[in-house]
Amino acid sequence: KNIKQTMQHREKEMMLLFGQKHDLKKMFYFCVPMGTSDPVPHEQFSSYQTLKNFYRPLYKNKVRVFSNLGTYVENHMIVEFFPFEDMLEERKKGWQEFVEFLLHRQNFINDASKNNSSLISGIMYAEGWRKAQLNQQMTIKGFSKDEEGAGFIKMGNFLSTVFQEVASGAYDSCKNYLKEQSIPSLSKKNFNQNENCCPDDFSSAITYTINDFCNKAHVDNDTDNWTLIGFIPINKDGDLAIENFDVEGGEFVIRDLKVFIDLPKVKGITLVKYHSDHYEDKNHSFGNYDDYIIKGKRKAA
Numbered sequence: 508k509n510i511k512q513t514m515q516h517r518e519k520e521m522m523l524l525f526g527q528k529h530d531l532k533k534m535f536y537f538c539v540p541m542g543t544s545d546p547v548p549h550e551q552f553s554s555y556q557t558l559k560n561f562y563r564p565l566y567k568n569k570v571r572v573f574s575n576l577g578t579y580v581e582n583h584m585i586v587e588f589f590p591f592e593d594m595l596e597e598r599k600k601g602w603q604e605f606v607e608f609l610l611h612r613q614n615f616i617n618d619a620s621k622n623n624s625s626l627i628s629g630i631m632y633a634e635g636w637r638k639a640q641l642n643q644q645m646t647i648k649g650f651s652k653d654e655e656g657a658g659f660i661k662m663g664n665f666l667s668t669v670f671q672e673v674a675s676g677a678y679d680s681c682k683n684y685l686k687e688q689s690i691p692s693l694s695k696k697n698f699n700q701n702e703n704c705c706p707d708d709f710s711s712a713i714t715y716t717i718n719d720f721c722n723k724a725h726v727d728n729d730t731d732n733w734t735l736i737g738f739i740p741i742n743k744d745g746d747l748a749i750e751n752f753d754v755e756g757g758e759f760v761i762r763d764l765k766v767f768i769d770l771p772k773v774k775g776i777t778l779v780k781y782h783s784d785h786y787e788d789k790n791h792s793f794g795n796y797d798d799y800i801i802k803g804k805r806k807a808a
Contacts, residue, residue, distance in 0.1 A: 545762055
């Protein structure tokens with residue numbers, strides 16, 4: 508009875524936080540006691556055998572995961588998979604243009620991971636409010652302020668559309684937070700720009716990683732409790748890896764929740780939404796998935 512009441516309470520919470528009133532009952536979900544011990548603590552990168560023995564794989568449908576069995580959901584996430592074969596052409600085009608813009612922006616911004624003391628491998632780029640661009644590169648490569656600004660607006664609108672569809676409650680929370688704190692949005696080029704030019708923006712910055720990026724274990728101190736993460740498979744030319752997708756390794760492990768996203772099995776886009784009210788101690792941290800990604804070789808061609 509107590510378990511049933513707890514899950515009914517959580518259904519209401521998830522309705523409020525994620526805003527998915529129609530699809531909520533169709534999801535699979537399970538709970539994990541908070542503070543569950545690491546089954547193989549000496550492994551920095553969990554072996555596939557460890558994953559098979561102690562973790563649950565996620566690679567299809569929609570899955571909700573809770574981090575404790577109490578009466579309130581302190582940490583929870585939804586993982587949703589969007590196969591390319593079921594995706595509308597317009598949406599695939601949107602993801603392709605989004606990828607092309609991010610790859611293009613690498614011409615004008617620093618590798619943010621150079622100053623990251625937790626870095627193990629890979630590259631991270633950061634865009635948006637308080638993120639620097641390189642004056643020398645902007646001059647050499649023919650930087651156009653208007654063209655780049657238009658690109659940011661298009662990217663922001665696309666992300667807003669996607670986020671509203673997958674988690675409208677979380678989207679509203681992030682959007683309202685920007686407005687309440689008077690923080691410039693991702694698509695705004697300066698503080699003085701008309702605040703109504705990008706009314707759907709929900710974030711002030713975005714980071715993206717390539718080349719098997721991963722960190723050492725650490726805890727972030729973000730001002731907002733919501734995080735949206737996306738995995739987009741691309742080939743060496745920067746196109747969506749719709750065909751001939753063959754990847755070794757790359758399982759994305761969340762040790763505290765005893766699950767891993769089995770990315771080699773995912774032929775499409777993966778979106779992860781999680782909310783953490785408070786959870787930080789010396790043994791477990793929930794809030795940085797990159798800590799536990801397994802390094803692997805990409806074979807998409």
